[in-house]
Amino acid sequence: MEKSLVLIKPDAVRKNIIGKIIGMYEENDLKVIALKMEKITEELASKHYEEHIGKVFYKPLIDFITSGPLCALILEGENAIKKVRDINGSTDPKEAMIGTIRNLYADSNRENCVHASDSTESAKREISLWFGKEYL
Ligand code: CMP
Helix, strand or coil: CEEEEEEECHHHHHCCCHHHHHHHHHHCCCEEEEEEEECCCHHHHHHHCHHHCCCCCHHHHHHHHCCCCEEEEEEEECCHHHHHHHHHCCCCCCCCCCCCHHHHHCCCCCCCCEEECCCHHHHHHHHHHHHCHHHC
């Protein structure tokens, strides 16, 4: 069993599709083991996206992710990290496979509805950051 940290971003919350997105994970045998909704601070946003500091899209990314409430969740299942990323689709919705969350619902490579951990190491870091080490 593996765990992944997922964010349902402010654009998806504004579109009222939290339930549709969680449903897509649940239909694929992923279990929600932790869940919270909040409008995050710039401090948490900058820790979450620390690997992107200095990139041209960093500032607008922080502005977007702090622009309204989001949902953070931990999903658990077999091969959860890859499975979640497959369900999400490519970062840019124009490149996302048909039927993926970003193909169905995302507007751009910034407002792309969801974030998910991209490796075991990032899952550990992100789960600790959002929920605490006791969830590892
Ligand atoms: P996410 O999976 O949350 O991880 C980093 C985020 O940066 C990514 O999704 C996108 O929302 C954003 N991002 C990545 N590349 C670009 C880009 N070229 N332009 C704007 N935003 C980007």
